[in-house]
Amino acid sequence: xxxxxxxxxxxxxxxxxxxxxxxxxxxxxxxxxxxxxxxxxxxxxxxxxxxxxxxxxxxxxxxxxxxxxxxxxxxxxxxxxxxxxxxxxxxxxxxxxxxxxxxxxxxxxxxxxxxxxxxxxxxxxxxxxxxxxxxxxxxxxxxxxxxxxxxxxxxxxxxxxxxxxxxxxxxxxxxxxxxxxxxxxxxxxxxxxxxxxxxxxxxxxxxxxxxxxxxxxxxxxxxxxxxxxxxxxxxxxxxxxxxxxxxxxxxxxxxxxxxxxxxxxxxxxxxxxxxxxxxxxxxxxxxxxxxxxxxxxxxxxxxxxxxxxxxxxxxxxxxxxxxxxxxxxxxxxxxxxxxxxxxxxxxxxxxxxxxxxxxxxxxxxxxxxxxxxxxxxxxxxxxxxxxxxxxxxxxxxxxxxxxxxxxxxxxxxxxxxxxxxxxxxxxxxxxxxxxxxxxxxxxxxxxxxxxxxxxxxxxxxxxxxxxxxxxxxxxxxxxxxxxxxxxxxxxxxxxxxxxxxxxxxxxxxxxxxxxxxxxxxxxxxxxxxxxxxxxxxxxxxxxxxxxxxxxxxxxxxxxxxxxxx
Numbered sequence: 001x002x003x004x005x006x007x008x009x010x011x012x013x014x015x016x017x018x019x020x021x022x023x024x025x026x027x028x029x030x031x032x033x034x035x036x037x038x039x040x041x042x043x044x045x046x047x048x049x050x051x052x053x054x055x056x057x058x059x060x061x062x063x064x065x066x067x068x069x070x071x072x073x074x075x076x077x078x079x080x081x082x083x084x085x086x087x088x089x090x091x092x093x094x095x096x097x098x099x100x101x102x103x104x105x106x107x108x109x110x111x112x113x114x115x116x117x118x119x120x121x122x123x124x125x126x127x128x129x130x131x132x133x134x135x136x137x138x139x140x141x142x143x144x145x146x147x148x149x150x151x152x153x154x155x156x157x158x159x160x161x162x163x164x165x166x167x168x169x170x171x172x173x174x175x176x177x178x179x180x181x182x183x184x185x186x187x188x189x190x191x192x193x194x195x196x197x198x199x200x201x202x203x204x205x206x207x208x209x210x211x212x213x214x215x216x217x218x219x220x221x222x223x224x225x226x227x228x229x230x231x232x233x234x235x236x237x238x239x240x241x242x243x244x245x246x247x248x249x250x251x252x253x254x255x256x257x258x259x260x261x262x263x264x265x266x267x268x269x270x271x272x273x274x275x276x277x278x279x280x281x282x283x284x285x286x287x288x289x290x291x292x293x294x295x296x297x298x299x300x301x302x303x304x305x306x307x308x309x310x311x312x313x314x315x316x317x318x319x320x321x322x323x324x325x326x327x328x329x330x331x332x333x334x335x336x337x338x339x340x341x342x343x344x345x346x347x348x349x350x351x352x353x354x355x356x357x358x359x360x361x362x363x364x365x366x367x368x369x370x371x372x373x374x375x376x377x378x379x380x381x382x383x384x385x386x387x388x389x390x391x392x393x394x395x396x397x398x399x400x401x402x403x404x405x406x407x408x409x410x411x412x413x414x415x416x417x418x419x420x421x422x423x424x425x426x427x428x429x430x431x432x433x434x435x436x437x438x439x440x441x442x443x444x445x446x447x448x449x450x451x452x453x454x455x456x457x458x459x460x461x462x463x464x465x466x467x468x469x470x471x472x473x474x475x476x477x478x479x480x481x482x483x484x485x486x487x488x489x490x491x492x493x494x495x496x497x498x499x500x501x502x503x504x505x506x507x508x509x510x511x512x513x514x515x516x517x518x519x520x521x522x523x524x525x526x527x528x529x530x531x532x533x534x535x536x537x538x539x540x541x542x543x544x545x546x547x548x549x550x551x552x553x554x555x556x557x558x559x560x561x562x563x564x565x
Contacts, residue, residue: 040122042131048116049135052142053203055109056266056403060084060098062276063292064266064401065105067385069472074484074509075298075462076471077532079291079377087544090485090535094548094563103154103547106146110160113143118162137193141205141213144183144190145403148217151176152473155543155560170556180221187214187230198241201258201400203267208234208241212263212404215412220477224420231413234263234406235430242406246438249331252384252467254399261406268398277397278390281382283334284368284375285354286341286391293378294333294467296490296528300502300510302329302463307443309508311501321497327440332466334381336492341388345369347376349494349525358391377531379492384467407434407464415457423448431457434464459508476542484509485536490517491529498528537562 039045058065061084070076072088079085083098092099116139124132143161150157158171159179191210198206211233218227234242243260250256257265268274282288303326304313315324322335334340336347342358347369354367369375390397410430417427428445435442445456461474475481490512502510518527540562551557 037122039116039120040126042123042127045116045120045123045127045132045135048112048120049138052109052112052116052139053267054112055105055142055146057268057273058102058105058109059275060102061280061291062395063280064268064275064277065102066266066401066403066469067277067467069469070467071292073471073475074481074487075294075301075466076382077293077295077378077489079293079374085532088534089532090537090541092545094545094551094559096545096547099544100547100549103150103550106150107160109146110143111163113139113146114160114162117143133193134195137190137210138205140186140190141194141210144186144210144217145213147179147183148213151179152220152476153544154546158554158557170554172556173558177221180217180223183217184214184223184226187211187217191233196237196241198237198260198263200260200262200265201267203265203400205264206241208237209264209404212406212409215409215416216404219412219416220473222419224416227412227416228420228422231409231416234409235413238406242409244406244410244433244437248328248437248439249383251402251405252399253387254389257400262400262402263405263409264403266401266403268400270393270396270398274396274398275401276395277385277399278387279394281384281386282341282391282394283343283345283381284372285343285356285365286388287394288341288386290375290377290381292382293531294380294382295531296378296380296492297487297502297510297512298466299329299333299335299380300504301459301466301508302326303442303459305442309504311504316501318498318500326442326463328463330383331439332382332384334383334386336379340381340383341386341391345381347379347492358388377491377529378489379529382467402468408470410434411457411461411464415454415461418450418454418457421450423450423453427453431460434460455506458506462508478507479542480507480509481542482536482538485534485541487511488517488520488530488534489532491531493524493526493528495525 039048060068061082071078072084078088083096086092086096117136120136156173156176159174159182160171187210191207194205194207194210196207198208211230215227215230218230241260245251245256245259245261251259251261279289280292283290300310303309304315304324305326306313306315310316317323322329322337330338334345336345338345339357343356344354346354346367349370351367351370353364355362356365385399387399410433414427414430417423432444436444447453475484498515500514502512502515504510512528516527518524518529520530520533543560545563546557546559551559
């Protein structure tokens with residue numbers, strides 16, 4: 001596993017290798033590649049291509065950037081008083097450091113891709129044709145992926161496809177629609193030269209990865225036919241290259257990193273390139289900091305095992321709210337009463353001791369989840385991407401981060417088919433393959449009513465993909481961010497649960513109209529805790545502010561509406 005990552009890590013030296021000679025020296029360097037000849041050999045091309053993957057290691061507060069997006073959506077919260085928290089509560093401006101870091105890293109990744117695509121012609125005669133074409137396709141795929149994140153977060157951005165000189169640096173923003181068309185063309189063309197085989201721990205782009213990302217981009221931008229056809233190309237490889245993994249929880253643990261459900265992931269390697277996911281998600285008992293928390297409302301989203309929402313199902317017991325629920329609830333979140341990272345996980349205010357099952361025999365220990373001042377703000381935690389194998393090295397994790405997996409492709413397909421008015425049995429089959437995987441086994445969706453089926457898919461995306469960095473994009477494109485991001489982030493009652501179920505809407509969002517909610521800052525044992533008040537301006541916050549330094553240096557670029565300069 002992860003053998004190719006070593007090759008990727010070597011390319012951290014790429015920037016220092018791309019050096020030029022002084023004018024008065026007429027011979028090329030003897031110990032390093034020359035900028036005038038670099039990429040003229042297969043070895044050099046491979047080094048450069050692997051270097052283009054580096055932007056996948058982009059982190060926000062030492063956390064891989066992909067799952068960060070859920071922490072600034074309606075289902076998550078960043079406990080730190082940080083630039084990231086400011087984004088979540090609607091207080092970001094053009095000086096936000098976390099937004100600048102992400103913008104910079106994505107464009108640095110694009111710059112590397114442009115360098116390779118422009119200069120790899122130097123080796124065209126020396127490099128086997130299949131290697132040359134695949135290398136070019138990988139770089140085009142990565143550039144499209146990086147632009148995908150930029151346009152979904154900032155809208156239209158400068159579309160740069162070749163290295164720029166200083167005199168060429170003032171580039172106006174292209175429209176989002178122009179960039180979408182460019183990306184879809186790039187992904188369709190590069191797929192022809194990418195390998196078919198899906199090797200999830202290889203970390204390299206494949207044909208299926210190009211089609212999968214194309215299905216997402218097309219779906220997000222209401223190009224239904226392309227979303228459908230791109231997803232169908234991936235689905236045609238089901239059984240050989242792509243499968244729904246039977247064990248849902250394993251997908252987000254070391255045990256499942258080689259699953260055929262994973263289409264493309266960011267690769268990490270302990271001792272070389274690691275991250276701090278365990279520290280952010282792990283509990284205080286397990287030496288984590290629980291900085292990143294799901295909102296308590298998130299736990300009320302999943303259905304009961306009869307397929308009904310909790311405010312409709314006779315199986316729902318408000319005093320035992322996590323029983324008889326979709327199993328993905330317990331696989332996604334650390335819930336009171338469960339075993340999490342080898343400890344009894346309990347956030348009730350009176351549970352001052354808990355069991356430590358990491359010891360043999362188990363031992364009762366002080367329960368920091370109930371007593372530590374920075375532990376249980378919402379009373380629940382993220383279970384995805386927190387693996388007990390990292391418990392003794394909370395800042396040195398090399399668990400790979402999924403960028404896209406087969407379940408998302410099936411949901412992309414289903415949603416696009418519904419939106420295009422072409423509902424058929426394949427739509428139900430796509431949804432139910434996910435709902436009825438062996439460790440989930442939820443009742444199948446059977447309705448063919450367009451409106452009911454649309455909302456069923458919207459909810460299914462929340463149940464299936466929560467914690468994976470996709471929720472922010474969903475609430476934006478469905479135009480419900482102005483509704484859900486103006487709700488407070490809630491935490492559990494300290495010594496009880498609500499006497500009734502909250503109201504749950506068609507999107508799976510919970511509302512506590514008839515349930516006591518404390519004032520912000522108020523301590524109450526029998527009221528929901530207000531963790532954070534948020535604000536979302538529908539005329540501004542569907543796009544992020546362009547970093548001010550970019551506007552200062554690129555005078556041809558304009559700021560997004562509502563942010564000033």
